[in-house]
Amino acid sequence: xxxxxxxxxxxYMWRNKKNRLIMxxxxxxxxxxxxxxxxxxxxxxxxxxxxxxxxLASNQQTFEDRLETGQTISSLFTGTSAYEVARNEYVNQRxxxxxxxxxxxxxxxxxPYRPSGESGPEEDDGMxxxxxxxxxxxxYQAHKxxxxxxxxxxxxxxxxxxxxxxQQLHLFLIGWGPYALIFxxxxxxxxxxxxxxxxxxxxxxxxxxxxxxxxxxxxxxxGFVVFFLAILTVTFFLVxxxxxxFGSGALPAGFFETVPENEPxxxxxxxxxxxxxFFIRSLPFAALLLYGFTRLNTLFSLILKQDVVVLIASTFTxxxxxxxxxxxxxxxxxIHLSWFPQTYFHFGEAVxxxxxxxxxxxxxxxxxxxxxxxxxxxxxxxxxGLSKLITRQKFLA
Numbered sequence: 579x580x581x582x583x584x585x586x587x588x589x590y591m592w593r594n595k596k597n598r599l600i601m602x603x604x605x606x607x608x609x610x611x612x613x614x615x616x617x618x619x620x621x622x623x624x625x626x627x628x629x630x631x632x633x634l635a636s637n638q639q640t641f642e643d644r645l646e647t648g649q650t651i652s653s654l655f656t657g658t659s660a661y662e663v664a665r666n667e668y669v670n671q672r673x674x675x676x677x678x679x680x681x682x683x684x685x686x687x688x689x690p691y692r693p694s695g696e697s698g699p700e701e702d703d704g705m706x707x708x709x710x711x712x713x714x715x716x717x718y719q720a721h722k723x724x725x726x727x728x729x730x731x732x733x734x735x736x737x738x739x740x741x742x743x744x745q746q747l748h749l750f751l752i753g754w755g756p757y758a759l760i761f762x763x764x765x766x767x768x769x770x771x772x773x774x775x776x777x778x779x780x781x782x783x784x785x786x787x788x789x790x791x792x793x794x795x796x797x798x799x800x801g802f803v804v805f806f807l808a809i810l811t812v813t814f815f816l817v818x819x820x821x822x823x824f825g826s827g828a829l830p831a832g833f834f835e836t837v838p839e840n841e842p843x844x845x846x847x848x849x850x851x852x853x854x855x856f857f858i859r860s861l862p863f864a865a866l867l868l869y870g871f872t873r874l875n876t877l878f879s880l881i882l883k884q885d886v887v888v889l890i891a892s893t894f895t896x897x898x899x900x901x902x903x904x905x906x907x908x909x910x911x912x913i914h915l916s917w918f919p920q921t922y923f924h925f926g927e928a929v930x931x932x933x934x935x936x937x938x939x940x941x942x943x944x945x946x947x948x949x950x951x952x953x954x955x956x957x958x959x960x961x962x963g964l965s966k967l968i969t970r971q972k973f974l975a
Contacts, residue, residue: 862947
């Protein structure tokens with residue numbers, strides 16, 4: 579019976595027009611991003627080569643003209659001359675341009691000079707919504723550059739500007755990625771339970787235990803979404819990897835190291851961790867959250883019975899932290915936020931120390947896993963109790 583329920587759920591989700599539409603949009607958006615958008619997005623401290631060439635030619639012309647006319651003496655007021663400034667700029671720009679043209683990424687990082695105004699993507703950039711994670715990583719750029727220079731070999735410009743597949747997945751998960759994944763799940767499964775109300779003649783006489791039936795349905799729906807996300811991720815990894823490189827688990831990711839409360843003479847600091855550690859730490863949070871929101875969808879479906887209303891209620895739960903969360907908010911109802919499951923909805927921030935930095939307290943990853951685990955247990959108890967209160971006959975009637 580369980581196999582039949584799972585097969586039926588898989589077939590329904592595959593044939594569902596809204597699911598096919600969102601899957602098509604996801605694949606199309608992924609290809610559009612990798613092929614057309616990403617190559618044209620400026621990385622952090624990335625140099626505009628054309629602008630650099632123009633400035634180099636201008637400075638060369640300036641100091642050569644000054645040299646020909648003999649205007650090389652320093653000013654009494656500034657201690658410098660236009661000739662000296664232009665020539666120094668020219669030498670620095672020539673070295674930087676040479677490193678870029680020859681593809682010497684390590685030398686590029688070792689050259690301290692950067693043209694004025696080269697500060698990377700700004701928050702008001704028209705496409706910044708796609709790269710919120712990139713902006714957060716800018717604070718760790720100096721630490722990451724040290725790792726690139728001393729530990730990454732071979733080193734490419736795609737590594738430095740974080741265009742490789744693994745680096746892009748990391749940026750996605752520390753940006754709006756976790757919310758996008760959970761919302762995609764809620765959108766695709768919002769009608770999995772409520773659809774049975776349209777098939778009362780087929781469902782009302784099913785002999786399987788009602789709670790077990792709903793649980794099996796939830797697992798099947800979650801499995802379908804995870805399978806789709808896995809295919810989408812693998813496709814992105816291959817397409818983006820062929821264009822910009824696959825990356826390595828040894829590449830650095832920004833991490834905020836907090837000091838335990840029993841070490842008052844030490845200070846928190848910014849550092850890096852390998853990408854492999856970031857993904858390993860993220861996996862249990864992602865699994866617990868996706869399963870938890872799947873069971874929450876089942877709970878809302880029993881109560882509300884309308885797929886659109888269920889989606890709205892589930893999305894409200896996902897975005898609820900934005901109603902009270904602020905830079906100085908550390909408690910809710912007198913309880914520290916680290917003991918609430920919504921603190922870990924953005925698991926990309928939880929595993930990189932950003933939540934600890936915001937709450938100004940050391941929060942072990944085990945606490946987040948414990949809180950989410952207990953939340954799932956509570957959801958299961960509520961689902962079990964509600965399935966006894968709202969029986970199959972009452973729900974389908």
